[in-house]
Amino acid sequence: MNKIARFILFDILKNKTVIFYTVLLFIISWSVLGLESNYTKATLSLLNVVLLVIPLVSIVFSTIYVYNSSQFIELLLSQPVPRVKIWFNIFLGLSTALVLAFLIGCGIPILLYSSIETGFSLIIIGILLSVIFTSFAMLSAIISRDRAKGIGISIFIWLFFSIIYDGMLLVLMFQFADYPIEGIMATLAGLNPVGLSRIFVLLQLNISAMLGYSGAVFQQVFGSGGGMGISMLVLLIWATVPFVLSLIKFNRKDL
Amino acid sequence: MIEIKNLTKKFNRFTALDGLNLSFTNGKSIALIGPNGCGKTTLIKCILGLNVVENGDILVDGKSVKDDYLYRKDIGYMPQIGRYPENMTIEQTIRMIKDTRKISETHLDTELVEDFELEKIYDKKMGNLSGGTTQKVSAVLAFMFDPKIIILDEPTAGLDPLASEILKNKIIKEKNKGKLIIITSHLLSELDDIVSEIVFMNEGKIIVQQSVSELMTDTNSDKISDSIISILKEMKNR
Numbered sequence: 003m004n005k006i007a008r009f010i011l012f013d014i015l016k017n018k019t020v021i022f023y024t025v026l027l028f029i030i031s032w033s034v035l036g037l038e039s040n041y042t043k044a045t046l047s048l049l050n051v052v053l054l055v056i057p058l059v060s061i062v063f064s065t066i067y068v069y070n071s072s073q074f075i076e077l078l079l080s081q082p083v084p085r086v087k088i089w090f091n092i093f094l095g096l097s098t099a100l101v102l103a104f105l106i107g108c109g110i111p112i113l114l115y116s117s118i119e120t121g122f123s124l125i126i127i128g129i130l131l132s133v134i135f136t137s138f139a140m141l142s143a144i145i146s147r148d149r150a151k152g153i154g155i156s157i158f159i160w161l162f163f164s165i166i167y168d169g170m171l172l173v174l175m176f177q178f179a180d181y182p183i184e185g186i187m188a189t190l191a192g193l194n195p196v197g198l199s200r201i202f203v204l205l206q207l208n209i210s211a212m213l214g215y216s217g218a219v220f221q222q223v224f225g226s227g228g229g230m231g232i233s234m235l236v237l238l239i240w241a242t243v244p245f246v247l248s249l250i251k252f253n254r255k256d257l
Numbered sequence: 258m259i260e261i262k263n264l265t266k267k268f269n270r271f272t273a274l275d276g277l278n279l280s281f282t283n284g285k286s287i288a289l290i291g292p293n294g295c296g297k298t299t300l301i302k303c304i305l306g307l308n309v310v311e312n313g314d315i316l317v318d319g320k321s322v323k324d325d326y327l328y329r330k331d332i333g334y335m336p337q338i339g340r341y342p343e344n345m346t347i348e349q350t351i352r353m354i355k356d357t358r359k360i361s362e363t364h365l366d367t368e369l370v371e372d373f374e375l376e377k378i379y380d381k382k383m384g385n386l387s388g389g390t391t392q393k394v395s396a397v398l399a400f401m402f403d404p405k406i407i408i409l410d411e412p413t414a415g416l417d418p419l420a421s422e423i424l425k426n427k428i429i430k431e432k433n434k435g436k437l438i439i440i441t442s443h444l445l446s447e448l449d450d451i452v453s454e455i456v457f458m459n460e461g462k463i464i465v466q467q468s469v470s471e472l473m474t475d476t477n478s479d480k481i482s483d484s485i486i487s488i489l490k491e492m493k494n495r
Binding site (some may be wrong): 013 | 268302306307308309325326327328329330332334336338339340341342343344349353354355357358388398483
């Protein structure tokens, strides 16, 4: 890992918000997993919390952090360091810190109270969601110079993928229920990183009853194994695309 | 040596720099002065690559700033307001900039660290420092790597009289080593012993570029501040 990224990583790990976030995740996971003796059920309850909390904290915290480090970015840029390297290292440092927070907060309780077989998909999507929403945060922080607007965009992105997207999908399903739209629905469901993460975990846990309409269609179209492979790929694309866009913008930005 | 060729910089519709042609030769110390919003900081940021150069060009030692970033090895920059990661100590911050420069310890210029007595507070966090102490850290970083070009944006703002005296002496010392020094300041009285050339800007254009001695004989004054004021008055009367 590069020195700049390591520097940012240690800066964030000392940050009180991140410590609080880690402790919060730990308490939630520990209580959820401790109360439920059935591993699968417990993982499901934890999944819902993870899907809501991880994206929100990742995107809002990262956006604020990028805004706060604007002067630091200027300082680094006046040193002989290329822009691409700085921006990438901020991304790397931020996502590593958030992934670490997740691994300590959720990973350890999963290892202690559940089994790695049931928990591994949850750990994977926790990591991916942290990275994806950090990537979104980098994009919204670069779009606007105004901090309030940037945080607003971030919260909207979170709201969109967590709530609005599913609602829109549901409306579409009801409207076009008479037509064979399974393929389109599966694709649309697969385009939402949060929804896709849910499907990914449910596919691994193999509980079709919980999949919901979009998940069931998804499984029907892609199958269990293939579905997991494809979701993995799409999630990885989601992690890179916003970041690359923000990088292009950062390269042309006047600071 | 910095050459600025026909540089125009626009922010949306606002023209910050308007067809600037300038050249700064080594061994001089240059004061960039002008009213607020005249484009001083924009010009500095263009030289540093903080602002993207689109129209025109800037050559630092013959290399265009558009080509790559390595020319910044030769530049030390002290910003107007330096803000650093809050949870890092002074020592860690300095070490981190050292790491990006990759220069061996023996070549480092730590004179200012000693003069400002920063080692005593090395383990203080950057977030808890006063504005003046933060400025001291910025100054240390600007001079530490023995750069050929030193750019100081409002260097003495926020420093106590003792510290600004130390900084001033350091600037003069580096100037005498043949380095190119660019200073922006509103405190004209401070520039007297430091500066050898003056660039006066207004609305993105160069109004005057003259050596201090010429300027003083032209305006019949013995202080930079007086001669600048006479230029300003002349501009108004025109």
